[in-house]
Amino acid sequence: MIYIDRLIVIFLLGGFAMLTMLVIFNPLKVNRKANVWLGLFLFLWGTFWIDEAAEILGIASIGKPFLFVLNFLQFFTPLTFYYSAVHFTNPGFSFSLKELRHLPLAGLFLALLSLSYFYDKADKDILRAWLTVIMLVQSLFYALYSCEIINRHQRKIQQFSSDTYPISLNWLKYIAYTILASGIIITVYNIIFIAERPGTYLNLAFLIAIYFIAYYSLKQQEVYPVGTQQADTVFSFQEESKTNEGPKIKLLGNEETELIKQRLLGVMQSEAPYLDGDLNLIKLAQLMEVTPHQLSYVINTGFNENFFQFINKYRIEKAKELLADNRNNNLSILGIAFESGFNSKTSFNITFKKFTDLTPSEFRKKSSDL
Incomplete structure (x- = not known):
């Protein structure tokens, strides 16, 4: 011994x-x-x-x-x-x-x-x-x-x-x-x-x-893969006790909030930016031509969600649509993940389970049994 x-x-x-x-x-x-x-x-x-x-x-x-x-x-x-x-x-x-x-x-x-x-x-x-x-x-x-x-x-x-x-x-x-x-x-x-x-x-x-x-x-990634100016923007966000709690400071008026909210829904429907696996708040704000603070405010107050929840809600709906379609049976779970905007099978499984209480495989099997 x-x-x-x-x-x-x-x-x-x-x-x-x-x-x-x-x-x-x-x-x-x-x-x-x-x-x-x-x-x-x-x-x-x-x-x-x-x-x-x-x-x-x-x-x-x-x-x-x-x-x-x-x-x-x-x-x-x-x-x-x-x-x-x-x-x-x-x-x-x-x-x-x-x-x-x-x-x-x-x-x-x-x-x-x-x-x-x-x-x-x-x-x-x-x-x-x-x-x-x-x-x-x-x-x-x-x-x-x-x-x-x-x-x-x-x-x-x-x-x-x-x-x-x-x-x-x-x-x-x-x-x-x-x-x-x-x-x-x-x-x-x-x-x-x-x-x-x-x-x-x-x-x-x-x-x-x-x-x-x-x-x-040794497999870690850069936690904040953004430039110095962008990092300052990220760190200036107010720390909230709950992830879906809206900002405490009223950044936009009700009319402007509603206008940006409708524009955002239109962009999500027409351009599907959520299919970009590297999408972050700053990239979406640039696409929307608003500031990251304004976009974050609209998502928090207009949808009562944070950025992660808002984007992945669309990705999960896309994945569910692909999984339920028998024509995609040749696609693996990883293939479905990539087609839905996820970067890895692990992220896909964790997020899918969080949103649906089912794994992608369980959802596919349940859909095929219907």
Whole structure:
């Protein structure tokens, strides 16, 4: 069993090292700032296995100053993940004095860590227990805070994107869940087994998590594939608590709203822009010759929907029409998806199920039975 444990640790460290390099150097050149922070997070997360690696390599002990610096840097692991989430959801984010609010807890951690390492009269067991509690609390806090940031992002992108699946950042939220779970599990594990580090099964779970992160982080797309000016327009939209809640500020008069609404219905009927898989609010606003804010306002107030709901309602109707027509039986589900304006089978299945409570295959079978 000990050899299996060592092999898992080697794969873990190798996975962390390779993934850190790939994420930071970012071969796809997408979400660059966010990926730098994600790479720093992965690097710091990987350092928690240095003790086990040193044991495998036969290193008797690691210098106290090195361990002190390393333990202090490890404190910032959840914070680097948080800043990764911040940059993924807002590429225009810039640091301000407001960010200093994260430092007091780091100062407390540094003071207690210094006492535990260099003050001989200190009760080291009590100090290390407090250090563990601080690490756990801040890990849980930043993981939950990051989840809330991603949830707000998922509501916001429905206001301007017709295909949210590739940019929803669900995979990033799963990492936050992993942080939450690992913090709780390791704490409970240490209390029950009085262990200094995770056992084989926990290491194996972390190894699986690493390959999960690798798969999703390396297939990610640019979350906001728009120019700087367009991105500013997107980020200036008011954040709403519900995706279908209308704007709080009255942007247009009733007559002008109704006029644009009727023009929009005409464009959707005559030009079918929803068949463009890359359609977004800005492209449709340009076609309508109105501003993105005006179009968003009309969709929110005139139809009581967000952009995602409005566009995909047309796509789903087109898909239902194609699926119900026996002449299209030669078309695969993917073919139907493309013909309806979807970019992928996954996006099509998820959206179709959301709108109809049926999968496309179930709908086709139900239609053929009628």
